[in-house]
Amino acid sequence: MPCVADWLNNPFSIVQGIFAQNVPNSDWEKKVTEYFKEKLKENNATNWVPSLNDVPVHYLKPNSLVKFRCMVQDMFDPEFYMGVYETVDPNTNARVLHFGKYRDVAECGPQQEIDLNSSQTVTSERQTFYCVPVPGESAWVKEISFLTDQARVSPSTSYTPSRHKRSYEEDEDMDLHPSKQKEQHMGNSQTDFSNLSLLTLRTRRDLFTQTVLSLQLSLLRFFSFCLCAVLDLAHLPPYFIIFSLWQVYESWDSFKVNDVLEVYGILSVDPVLSIVNNEERDSSALDPMECMDTAEEQRVHSPPASLVPRIHVILAQKLHNTLTHYCLPALMKRRVKPVIVSNFMSELSPVRAELLGFLTHALLGDSLAAEYLILHLISTVYARRDVLPLGKFTVNLSGCPRNSIFTEHIYRIIQQLVPASYRLQMTIENMNHSRFIPHKDYAANRLVSGVLQLASNTSLVVDETQLEQGQLDTTGVHNVTALGNLITWQKVDYDFNYHQMEFPCNINVLITSEGRSLLPSDCQVHLQPQIIPPNMEEYMNSLLTAVLPSVLNKFRIYLSLLRLLDYSISDEVTKAVEEDFVEMRKNDPESITADDLHRTLLVARFLSLSAGQTTLSRERWLRAKQLEALRKARLQQQKCVNGNEL
Template sequence: MPCGEDWLSHPLGIVQGFFAQNGVNPDWEKKVIEYFKEKLKENNAPKWVPSLNEVPLHYLKPNSFVKFRCMIQDMFDPEFYMAVYETVNRNTKARVLHFGKYRDVAECGPQQEVDLNSPRTTTLERQTFYCVPVPGESTWVKEAYINANQARVSPSTSYTPSRHKRSYEDDEDMDLQPNKQKDQHAGSRHTGSVGGLQWCGEPKRFETEASTGQQLNSLNLSSPFDLNFPLPGEKGPACLVKVYEDWDCFKVNDVLELYGILSVDPVLSILNNDERDSSSLLDPMECTDTAEEQRVHSPPASLVPRIHVVLAQKLQHINPLLPACLNKEESKTCKFVSSFMSELSPVRAELLGFLTHALLGDSLAAEYLILHLISTVYTRRDVLPLGKFTVNLSGCPRNSTFTEHLYRIIQHLVPASFRLQMTIENMNHLKFIPHKDYTANRLVSGLLQLPSNTSLVIDETLLEQGQLDAPGVHNVTALSNLITWQKVDYDFSYHQMEFPCNINVFITSEGRSLLPADCQIHLQPQLIPPNMEEYMNSLLSAVLPSVLNKFRIYLTLLRFLDYSISDEITKAVEDDFVEMRKNDPQSITADDLHQLLIVARFLSLSAGQTTLSRERWLRAKQLESLRRTRLQQQKCVNGNEL
């Protein structure tokens, strides 16, 4: 096994060691993956890996080992690359085998050139994902990851690409015969792109040409590069992620934690510019990539770095306070879960009190908000998503900052969220649905391209009279489909493509929402604070950080608990339903029963119970009765508004 190499700073050295030992035997690739897996199992090792989410790009050393927490925004076409290639020394004719995996630029020293006709060259395929930071990720999540990261980094401005120093004689020759030298260098420099690897014949020119290339690049870009973030105001790096194994396991909108080798070689910018310039001279029939497609698929590495993935893990959640995988039977995970479950009851009581204050003293609305926040689509039956629980909180004061501050409270509790201000202007002008841009051959993101378990808060109190145009109507339809079917139909021009999702939608409105909802609860404030901002700020500051963290763990953990109903309780529920129908056939329908079962499910889980008990069933009936009575009373007061 290679030793003496720093696996964080020089991972390619580790890879080179395995490649040198095993040659073209493909076992070396498995050994590399196993090596890094074992390294990351060492005590707190993942915390020492610099993260692109937390560390600015210029602080990271090129070709170092990094991690990235991200969402797959788009998948590009697979590309071929030279997995193994051979170089020839122009003077000695000595041949050397190199590996191309985990590289963008072929390793090619002075006096060496790639032998493109070598029989030992191996071409393989890799997949490229376009990944963005997790949309809507809460500030507390980012801060927790930053605080946990122990990577030591410093600005890498002192880093210069590996190059051979010229002797004084060379410098003097350059001074005496500048034109001759320039001509020689112009003739000897070979750049190109073969099999997914860029190559350059004269490394000693890299540094100068890189800066020139970046200037050219900025001139050649017709417009600022759009990082294609789904939500407005998002920050952080987008990355081109090169995946070598098991890419079929991943799909668009998956949230991943990636470990890999960072590639920000400036030569990529030069070569991509050269390709763009030369493409206009080629036969249109031979050049399949448009200039726009090249611009999008090969952006400057300084703007969109590349990560060559060694290990990739699909994340169940992004809550840094919990173990990454909650389904594992690991002793640490089991111990954490059982320890937290033992103190669940007081946490629920405190959370209920906290949300009651946030909802201006309305404890019934607070109960339903808890059920909403732990709800999740647990399965699909045909096209019907089971477990979704969209809540419409009606009765919210109009022209008040209440809804804005309520969203801030939710933001402090959930790992990812977004507040959609439902104004006529936003509905008519914002892009909700992702669509395929065939010119650039990419998926252009929209507001509804969100990862699973994102909390989407729709503020309908801002809606005023006005005319929805065609895009506005499409956006309302998209929201309705999201709520009803938990799917978004992406626009591929010639057809729609259905993308299932699992988004928690919470609607705040004055009257009944224009959008469909599984449950409407009318707010009954017990107090109206004279200064809403001051009231909500004091509420947040009064909660201890440790208690707030318990709320966050509670709301994430309960989504992953299994749940079942025993045969005995099933029979009791059926009998109860028949009895209620017997007394008043109009009082309860099959849909009402389904709603009751959903409320009972999340009520049980909120108490840490994974099976339905008679007690919880009766409590669910009581909550639903109170909610319906309140709606009925409001309808009597306001006529048919509700």
């Protein structure tokens, strides 16, 4: 068991020690990063770092080391801060160097002042990211990360607030007697320098002598921001929603909007930030030429720390595959990856058979639809050729019961299999009133989220069975167009008012519909139920209950692991496929097209990977042709029955 050391509870003491030993050398920042990187490698030390995903902020010790698994929703403009500054004692002229990195508020002694004209001052730059929990993240992913972390409150969270909320009497007493606030927050004087253009550096003693009006304005902004955050992130899960502002100091250009990351950093929830921001916004003494930010922008970019905590990033890593990150961390190391893969491959065949049986029951006994659903779930965009995304496999499951709970239960099953998913009910009301495309709010200088701002590898289930007759307005037409572009091109055009900006994505889309979907798809599979349960809800619930958790975990690892495998086609097989296609065209030139070849190659690719084969064999090619023939025959049969095109 790792020792609970200062690096976890009081990382500032470590940074201070490294800073003191290496100043004036400029490599002290690199040594800080290396120190924490090595510490987190020792004895699964990452398990002892509390996570904002699992632990409420008020249970975490301020200025302690924390981690957060989240998605980058927005990137603010870079800001300047004092990386190194010097304080001076007016009485003794004693000077002390301090570091400003990883801080929102400058630290100085009670008799010290910051020397703004010091030659030792170093102005640095940092990038601010606005981060949210991964949209649609499945509950079982949270359970895995929680079990990996061993406990909700690790030893670094021994800090316990004396009370979560003040009573009304206490609040009134605090407002009437500001001196009591000072008594509760005694400590070193601190000076805010988050915005150097203001040049209004003051001490903590001055900051807490605010009027009741200022406190009321702070509360109004607090609830206003709460409301805006909820409206902007309606597609997030409704439980334990938390947002954070990251202060990133190195390599921020390697991160981009919609990246899923796990970040380690120093938690800053200092209430002084809220008072500073209120005072700065309300001050009438500021020179308009020195402060170009609008009040709305200041409110959004500097929300109360109690609502949106700051994390000063020390280390951050992208999570390309959340499941393998927590279940199979060794997969991230290339030197052991072949061993892990080979061990799992030995039981791949029975796992696939069990998964096929499970999905067959979920799809009411339709084994062909279950086959295609497996291929859909392991599909991913593996490359792009110009504007064409390669590897996407959008499936339209037609023949679904109309206005029933069937699609809802199919979505519940998919939730149990994939790390992140979202169900979009395609109704006239949703199309006309929902915001699908993120857009830029220039007044607040922020990106307002939309339904289609999802993390990579999210499964999007579009429920078209509830679509009724009606008229799409302008917003509805734009939303349907955006959804079609996501499916066809795997991109979302964010609205920046004066122009559109392309954001590539990798979203698995499954469309459930009664007839043929109005949306484009790569493959239409018409459902042919073999079982008609008298009670659909009871049937689906019993199906989920019957599957052991250990079996579900195998299904999850199976689907995630196969996405990591490389795939290739030998020259010999390529030539055989070309000859076979030419022969097929000779026999049926009207119905066999280039699209059919492309789709059959996709089916063969995912069919091979589903069996653990990383290259196409003649056997898998023939099996892919067989599946496609069965699928087309079913569509043709249904077309004849209905007398119109599906």
